[in-house]
Amino acid sequence: MNTRNPFQPVDETARELALDLITQARFAALAVVHPDNGLPSISRIALATDSAGWPLTLISDLAEHSRALEANPACALLIGEPADKGDPLTHPRLTLHCTARPIPRATEEHTALRASYLSQRPKAGLYIDFADFRFVRFEIVDGLLNGGFGKAWKMTREDLCPPSNQRTT
Numbered sequence: 001m002n003t004r005n006p007f008q009p010v011d012e013t014a015r016e017l018a019l020d021l022i023t024q025a026r027f028a029a030l031a032v033v034h035p036d037n038g039l040p041s042i043s044r045i046a047l048a049t050d051s052a053g054w055p056l057t058l059i060s061d062l063a064e065h066s067r068a069l070e071a072n073p074a075c076a077l078l079i080g081e082p083a084d085k086g087d088p089l090t091h092p093r094l095t096l097h098c099t100a101r102p103i104p105r106a107t108e109e110h111t112a113l114r115a116s117y118l119s120q121r122p123k124a125g126l127y128i129d130f131a132d133f134r135f136v137r138f139e140i141v142d143g144l145l146n147g148g149f150g151k152a153w154k155m156t157r158e159d160l161c162p163p164s165n166q167r168t169t
Helices: 012-024 064-071 108-120 122-126
Strands: 027-033 040-046 055-060 074-079 093-103 133-146 152-156
Touching: 012 093, 012 133, 012 152, 027 055, 027 064, 040 055, 040 064, 055 064, 055 108, 064 093, 093 108, 108 122, 108 133
Parallel strands: none
Antiparallel strands: 027 040, 027 074, 055 133, 074 093, 093 133, 133 152
């Protein structure tokens, strides 16, 4: 049995890479547990960040992943896209283990998120006010950063969210 630890100690370079991936992500793969059969399910979602740097999306209540998140808010996000050239496995990517928190409409928080989201994703203006759409914030529990072959870090919530941006769950 191989007991070798593949993870490097987290340093500032790893923290910066992870935070850059979060803030630059335009979309993510969202993994949820399907409420009908308990199997994993994955969807592509648009992604932005709130003012504290937490990942955020706008999703329709009609989407299967919305129903899955209502049944079980535990989820994961995979962010980071390969460049046009090279082996996709050599490009950085970050898995975030999260708890999904829906933001109620008609609240000050929703209003603030609406303005911020539109500044990051202006094309969402076409549907942001549809009655079935709502914001979901992904509160990070921990993460796995893969910076390419031989570059892996197991990251804590604190590694992924600077202390000034910590949010209590």
